[in-house]
Amino acid sequence: MFERFTKTARDIVVGAQEGAVALRHDHIGTEHLILAIANHPGSVAAGALAQRGLSRDAIERAIRDLAAPKDGLDADALSDLRIDLDTVRERVEAYFGPGALERGHRKGHLPFSKAAKKSLELALREAIRLGEKAIDDRHLLLGVLRECVGSGYRIVVDAGVDIAALRAELDAGGTAQTA
Numbered sequence: 001m002f003e004r005f006t007k008t009a010r011d012i013v014v015g016a017q018e019g020a021v022a023l024r025h026d027h028i029g030t031e032h033l034i035l036a037i038a039n040h041p042g043s044v045a046a047g048a049l050a051q052r053g054l055s056r057d058a059i060e061r062a063i064r065d066l067a068a069p070k071d072g073l074d075a076d077a078l079s080d081l082r083i084d085l086d087t088v089r090e091r092v093e094a095y096f097g098p099g100a101l102e103r104g105h106r107k108g109h110l111p112f113s114k115a116a117k118k119s120l121e122l123a124l125r126e127a128i129r130l131g132e133k134a135i136d137d138r139h140l141l142l143g144v145l146r147e148c149v150g151s152g153y154r155i156v157v158d159a160g161v162d163i164a165a166l167r168a169e170l171d172a173g174g175t176a177q178t179a
Contacts, residue, residue, distance in 0.1 A: 004124065004135050005134070005135045006134050006135065006136045006137075008040060008043055009135050009137055011036075012040055016028050016033045016035070016116075017032070017109065017110055019032045019035045019036055023063060023067070025067070025110070027110055027112065027113045027116075029150060029151050030116050030119050030150030030151055031062075031063045031150065031151035033119060034059055034155060034156065035056065035060060035063060038056040038059050039056045045137040045138050045170065052159065053159060054156065054159055062158065062159070063151070063155070115150030115151075115152075118143075119143040119146075120143060122146045123142065124139070125146075126146065127139045138170045138173070141166075142167060145166065
């Protein structure tokens with residue numbers, strides 16, 4: 001299936017992995033796909049997200065909020081006690097090596113979540129539905145929106161985006177050009 005991806009779409013999938021690694025996640029989810037889409041300026045899908053207030057920074061904040069510890073111990077709460085988690089992480093990694101604090105730290109490629117795999121499959125179906133041979137950034141975003149269960153979809157919905165209007169814009173081809 002990946003042979004049908006445009007260069008932009010391939011770059012987005014690679015960017016999703018890089019985003020997951022940067023956020024210290026142990027998988028590539030739909031949230032990482034939309035983060036990578038937003039991080040690909042000039043793409044139709046990135047433009048459509050940006051027009052709705054979903055910039056790379058806004059999506060990254062939403063991802064961090066979704067991944068925030070549920071036990072109440074977070075960086076803000078600990079900073080009140082003069083504990084800086086970034087400093088702790090840096091010191092531990094300087095002593096024990098990179099990734100020492102990672103749970104389930106993996107070397108190499110991260111696995112795709114079930115929702116991300118399904119979104120990639122649905123991207124192919126979206127391209128076929130639109131009569132297009134190649135899978136581009138629009139199809140990737142349409143696949144995430146069609147899956148309706150992943151964190152990426154939740155981020156878009158929580159931002160108050162009209163999903164039907166976004167899908168219609170993507171179906172029409174948007175306004176930006178893809179590579």
